[in-house]
Amino acid sequence: MSESSLAELLRSRGLRLTAQRQLVLRAVLELGHATPEQVHTAVREVAAGVNITTIYRTLELLERLGLVTHTHLSHGSPTYHAAGEHQHVHLVCRExxxxxxxxxxxxxxxxxxxxxxxxxxxxxxHVALFGVCGRCAQNGEPT
Incomplete structure (x- = not known):
């Protein structure tokens, strides 16, 4: 999504386009699948003053706007990815x-x-299947 279309979508909902919103969306798009903590790390490389609370609030807003979606790929934080992508099932290597x-x-x-x-x-x-990837299986990693 371009910055102008993001700005237009936000304005249509009575919201402003902020640098933090742009940075969070860009980080999700670039990282592919990322936890809020990973998004925070990526955003802080550009804007050191952005805190984790802002990341969580922005991800929630972007999800309400239909720009990102999340799934749970582990017991920890949810993992976000672009909502415009085709629907897919996640395969997560436990190793x-x-x-x-x-x-x-x-x-x-x-x-x-x-x-x-x-x-x-x-x-x-929101489906995630857990197992061992081909590379780990070839390397003889224990399951």
Whole structure:
């Protein structure tokens, strides 16, 4: 999203475009998948005075605006990524922490079965599968 379209979206909601909002959105877009702490580290490289509370508030605002979304990829902080991206399932390596993505169509048969048998609608954008990535498996990392 360009800065002018971000400014337009914020103005349409009665909000101002601030440097912090620009920096937080840019950090999420550049990092791909990032916790608030990782966004904070990236933003502080450019603007040392931005505190973690501002990061959390800005991420919440950007999510309400539909620009970012989050998922929980561990027991810690949520992980944010651009909402405009295609919906995807996260693959999280328990050994090295790498995050990969797969098409939600790989889970579609399971989602359809859950809907038919239990009436349960899977929110695929929040699905994370944990395991060991190929690189760690080849290196003989213990599971």
């Amino acid at each position: 090295c922490g790498a995050i990969d993505e797969i098409s939600p169509e790989m889970l579609r048969p399971l989602a359809d079965q859950l809907a038919a048998q239990r009436g349960f609608q899977v929110d695929i954008g």
